[in-house]
């Protein structure tokens with residue numbers, strides 16, 4: 019029997035999870051969504067999912083297996099208390115909100131509440147995200163598996179025991195898609211400055227990053243081997259890599275960028 023899922027919020031990330039679940043064969047009738055946005059709610063109802071605009075409209079007898087918090091972190095204070103009534107041995111809470119700690123949810127739901135905190139990323143929209151999850155001591159094996167299955171609907175899943183790692187995870191894979199898109203923008207600009215027409219430069223940059231990502235995804239080789247495969251000794255790529263790999267090159271830039279994002283995540287998480 020499929021598990022009963024209750025989503026608080028079903029925008030970009032919640033919507034990607036629901037779409038992934040339906041694609042994996044999860045029955046729409048076992049998904050309930052609280053979503054005040056009427057357009058999103060109608061779209062969900064059209065797919066056989068029960069959508070209500072407020073938690074007050076949920077059946078009193080409802081006991082969901084998993085409650086997914088997929089609203090913006092800024093409104094979490096207003097959202098979470100209405101779900102505290104589900105805290106108990108039969109329900110696990112899964113939050114995908116950036117920066118909201120397990121202690122934060124325990125504060126609202128009670129120390130006995132089973133809570134999983136996860137950090138997904140935006141390639142979830144095409145089923146190719148990666149989420150890192152951490153559970154508190156109240157989460158049972160089966161509940162962890164249920165949350166893992168849910169996150170697997172939007173891509174890969176990794177678990178950690180140390181919640182402190184989520185700051186660096188947020189910096190690396192949470193924000194990572196933005197750095198890759200910036201790489202596309204920078205490559206396009208560099209091509210323009212090397213004399214390429216703007217349209218062609220943009221097209222080349224976009225196709226090169228997308229194609230390289232797909233090659234990496236499908237290949238068994240590690241990224242260094244794939245890099246060596248395009249680098250002839252004394253050739254043009256080697257010349258560019260000399261610039262990128264010198265002391266203050268790409269590694270130094272990315273190390274600083276990830277450190278800055280990690281520090282900011284720590285600060286936002288209090």
Ligand SMILES: NC(=O)c1ccc[n+]([C@@H]2O[C@H](COP(=O)([O-])OP(=O)(O)OC[C@H]3O[C@@H](n4cnc5c(N)ncnc54)[C@H](OP(=O)(O)O)[C@@H]3O)[C@@H](O)[C@H]2O)c1
Pocket residue numbers: 026027028029030031032033052053054055058087088089090091093096097114115116137138139140192
């Ligand atoms: N997008 C990312 O890159 C990303 C990555 C990792 C984690 N996350 C996390 O995922 C969570 C959701 O982000 P998102 O990008 O999916 O945001 P989003 O697209 O804005 O979705 C949130 C949805 O919740 C709805 N909502 C507002 N108030 C609500 C309430 N009281 N009860 C239930 N639903 C309510 C919003 O409706 P309205 O539009 O009408 O306000 C919206 O449809 C955030 O906590 C974020 O930190 C996002």
